[in-house]
Amino acid sequence: MKEKNTIPEPEIFTAEIEDTIDDLFKPSKKIEIDPLTQEIKEVQAEPEGAQESPLELDLKVEEQGPPPVEVEAEAAPVEDEKQETLLELDLELELEEQQGQGADQAEPQKQPESAAGQAPKAPDEPQDIGKRLEQLNQQLFTIEWEVTETQIHQTLDLLAELLAAPEVNAQARTHSIIELMKRVLQNMQFHPETVPATAPSVLKKSTSHLTDILTGKDVQEEDTEDILLELKALIEKPEETVTEAEPLFLDQEALMEDQGDKKTEEESRLEEPGPQGPAPEKESLHGPAPVFPAEEGLRVLEAHLIELNRCVNRIEPLEKLLSKTHGMEKLYRFQHDIRRTLEDQILELSNCFFKGRELELPKPSRSEKDSQDYINSISDKTGASCPWKELLTVNIEGMEIGFPNDQLVYASAPPWLSKSAIRKGESLTLARLKAWPWSKLKGLFKGALAGMDDSVLSAMSFPVIRRLGDQELKVPSSFTVIILYDGENGAALLTGEPPLPIKIPEDAEYTPEMGGGFEGQVNTNGNIIKVATASSLNQV
Amino acid sequence: MALIDLSKREVHCKIVYYGPGRCGKTTNLLYIYNSMNSNAKGKMLTIETKGDRTLFFDLLPLNLGKIKDFDIRIQLYTVPGQAIYEATRKLVLKGVDGLVFVADSLRVRRQKNIESLKDLKKNLVDYNLDIETLPVVLQYNKRDLAGSPIPTLSLEELEEDLNSDLGVKAFQAAATKGVGVFETLKDISKKTVRYVATKHLVKPK
Structure with a gap:
């Protein structure tokens, strides 16, 4: 207690902290992080000297060679990397390269997983x-x-x-x-x-x-x-x-949980319908909170539970559709979490208040069931095959290229002031799209760029794509600037024509992951549309 | 600035991992988060702010427990490296007590490393902080690519580009495999705690 009011001696204090840092800040297991997907793999500790695996060898070289290199600035120049150890890194190099080409978007892309608060592991994995x-x-x-x-x-x-x-x-x-x-x-x-x-x-x-x-x-x-x-x-x-008006039965839930067989006054009131009107004891705690008689309260609660259950039934088909739709994983998880939360709440409230009594929660109503069947039928037909119902297409060097409507944020002829600079530039700074130096950028864009301030827009720039697949893209003298942006990745294309919308039939076939800047291709009755997205173009 | 609450006996230090986009700052934190014993770490948070645009940074709280009746906590932050997130980068630097500058060993990133270090110095000046006085360590990441066909920078080049003025301790790392990650963390944590304790916990005469 004496120590409470004293300030520790910095030297002794820091020395003690440093010891703790040495004790605590060390890996408890050996893992590897996939540079592309950020997936965590646990690495089995190999016995000393076992160097059969190239990956292991690689690790050992790094760890046992000149120790995880501490280059003291004042120390002699560091020996160049161990040239004699040619590491077998082909696979990793490929991955690194891809990641490199994915440009600066890789970091933010993976992060929403954490944003959702999920540790990087399978959510449904059984856990002890x-x-x-x-x-x-x-x-x-x-x-x-x-x-x-x-x-x-x-x-x-x-x-x-x-x-x-x-x-x-x-x-x-x-x-x-x-x-x-x-x-x-x-x-x-x-x-x-x-x-x-x-x-x-x-x-x-x-x-x-x-x-x-x-x-x-x-x-x-x-x-x-x-x-x-x-x-x-x-x-x-x-x-x-608590000053807000709260129905009495909420308090009952609380009390039921922690009191076991000891009944409180509130509980007794709920179980045995007492005099109608507010209970004076409760008033003293909650002020003028409206107090529900037990039966009335339960009836209201039951109505709410039924409504909650109806919401769950409405979410289910949507969730199913999203689960099958490429690119909608985040939204799917969001819906899934909402449904689970609702179900948990229903279960908890039902167990708490309707134990021993059959609570009849309605099955999906006919209209809901119809919509569910309808969505099921759509998802069976097209959900797994083509993620887009409409694309904006241009013809480039004989290829029909499609862009998702929601990612195309700009498509217009370049301002004459900067036409030449845009034509030659490796990247396109959005400020170049101003018709005049004093013009505003706000309002020129739609989608994820719509509504952004001029100061933000002016600072943004996107790579200009000069090659798609094996095809070098020539820029005609008169061209259209197309910008794709998905909130994280962006890319610009200079095409000879403005994009035109095209509906994708339900029976279109979709082949994902083609590489070369394409997300996939859609086959509509023999007509092939190669689909490029903001993220796929960044992989070029 | 470090949060020191003498009444609650708490010391909080803020360490920021800074560097160009995709140099491996988040990988450092992910490695620490996933391999460290759970009794000292909190959950890794990724802050996603949605307004006109999407901004990100990561936060990993570490707790050293009670030392001399003080609760010692270290917060690890990363900044978004991409050029367009300058405002967030600057914001995350507010109140920084220690810095890890993560440099990318890929030759194509040479200029980005230099620009990012310049950007860091500029942002610190805006907060009246001096990189010369703050605890700083360098981490040369992706060293596992040296000797491979991918063009990488030599250590001399990295030192010349980034450390010739600073003259601080530098670590080689391959963050995806954890090489150099904890060495960097330990060193910057010790330096930062020492800096904070010396600066703020001096006994009254």
Whole structure:
């Protein structure tokens, strides 16, 4: 305690920190990251001296040679790379090259995965309880840094997964801890202003306690009681300060979870329809909150559940369609997550309030079913085959090239002031598209560039594509500037004609991944359209 | 600037991985995140800001636990290397305590390395920071390509281009395989903590 008010001696303090850094900052396993896909592969540790694998050899050379090179600036010039070790890197080089050609977009492209908060691994992979607890711990670390809705959602998902695990269900105390943790997180989400600052640390403490219980450590019953009390204290706090009108049955849910067979006044009121009108005890806590009589509350809740279920039924066919549509993976995951969240909520509320009572949730209605069948039929016919219903096409050197409508952000003749510069340039700075130096760029573009400020647009530039497949692209004296941009990648083409829209029939065949700047090709009754997208052009 | 809260006994340091687009900054963080023991790391976050455009940066929080009753935390950030994200790059640099400049060994990226270092110096000046006084280390990434048919820069060239003025410690790395990643991290973390402690935790006379 004495130390509490003292400032440590910097030298001793930093020395101690440095020791900790040495202890903590080291790899616990050997992995490799695919330079192209950023996929993580775990590498088995080979016994010393085993150098059969070229990849292993490569690693060892780097690690055992001059140690992971520390080039002291003041040290003698570093010996040039070990020329005698010709590393077998062909595959990697190809990948690096491709990545290199993918230009600067590679980094942002992969990142949305993390943005969605997913660790880079298969989401549906079965995971053991230890792994889940580890993930939970990581989530709580993150929440300790910053409380965001996404983080809370993900943590709640993890808790739901844990609750479903048989190891957790087998013990009442683990179940109670997780339920209370959920409540704390829900409060963080909906009433963050009422959650005490200690909440993240209590949650972490609870996770650590959970881990101890589930890993079979000797855990005292009193410690569990303490954890439960600490969690309850976090939950009870917001109730005193909540001012918004909340239906009484929400409180009942809370109380049912953590009180077991001890019934509160609110619960009793819900179970035995009491006098109509507001309950005075509740008023003292919540102010003039409208209090629902039990049956009325349950009826409203049931109606909401039915509506939620209807929403789920509406999302399902859309989700199915997106799952089969190339380029819509992110949107699919988004819909999928919404559906799962809704289903979890329905399940949780049903279990909580309608246990032992059959809640009749409607099957998809006829109109919904029809639309589902319709979408299914579309996706069966075209979803897997051609991702686009319409393309904008130009004829270049005898090839019919199609561009996705939503990526084509600009197609127009160049301004005469900069026509020559655009024609010769390796890249096209958007500022060159101004008709006059004082003209505005805003309004010239559509799609992902629409609405951007002039200052941003002026600074953007895209590579001008001079070759597609084996074909060198000649620029005629009179040409159209076409710019594709998908929010991350961009590219410019100079074509002899403006693009024209073409509808893609439902029975068109699509062959993906052709390379050479093309995303794929569409075959419409023998007419071949090679499709180029912003990202595929960047791979040229 | 480091966040030091004496009442809560917390020290937060911010380390930024800077460098040209695709030099491997995020790969460094991914490697650390995926290979490090989970008791010291938080979840790797990628911040996606959508307004008129899409901007990205990564954040990996590391926790050293309690030392002398102080909670020591290190935040690792990367900046978007692409030229158009200049505003974000500058924003991420705000309050930086330590820097790792990741350079690309590919010969075609030589100019980008130099430009990025210039950009870094300029952005630091805008925050009244001096690269000479901040803890900085260099990391020459993609060294596994040296000796391959792909044209790469020699260490002398990299030193000449990037380190002749700075004269700081430089590490060779192949971030996809983890070579040099933790060496760089340890060194910059130690330097940064020392810098922060010396600057902010000096005992009152």
